[in-house]
Amino acid sequence: MKAKFICYHLRNTGKICGKGSTRPEGCRSHFKAKKRQPCSACSRPTKIDKPIGVDNDLCSNCNKSNYQIRHVNMLRDKAQMFDQYSEEISFQG
Numbered sequence: 001m002k003a004k005f006i007c008y009h010l011r012n013t014g015k016i017c018g019k020g021s022t023r024p025e026g027c028r029s030h031f032k033a034k035k036r037q038p039c040s041a042c043s044r045p046t047k048i049d050k051p052i053g054v055d056n057d058l059c060s061n062c063n064k065s066n067y068q069i070r071h072v073n074m075l076r077d078k079a080q081m082f083d084q085y086s087e088e089i090s091f092q093g
């Protein structure tokens, strides 16, 4: 495979990737970067393929707070279930 193009993907360091590439979109690891859309909250580029259960326009960074809220809710639900369960047990006793 001959590299006809140079990847112009801008890295976090502010420099371009510079890798040889067979496609104009960029090197193997960066040609998919074009398929990103800006986050609706912080406008950073975010992946379009999201983990299951996430269907918003937020980047993974902005979604982190959502995950934490969901996790706390889940723990609270579990605690409530356990409370109900132990109440039933004590009721039978």
Ligand SMILES: [Zn+2]
Residues within 6 Å of the ligand: 007, 008, 009, 017, 018, 019, 026, 027, 028, 029, 030
């Ligand atoms: Zn690249």
Ligand SMILES: [Zn+2]
Residues within 6 Å of the ligand: 039, 040, 041, 042, 043, 044, 058, 059, 060, 061, 062, 063
């Ligand atoms: Zn964001």
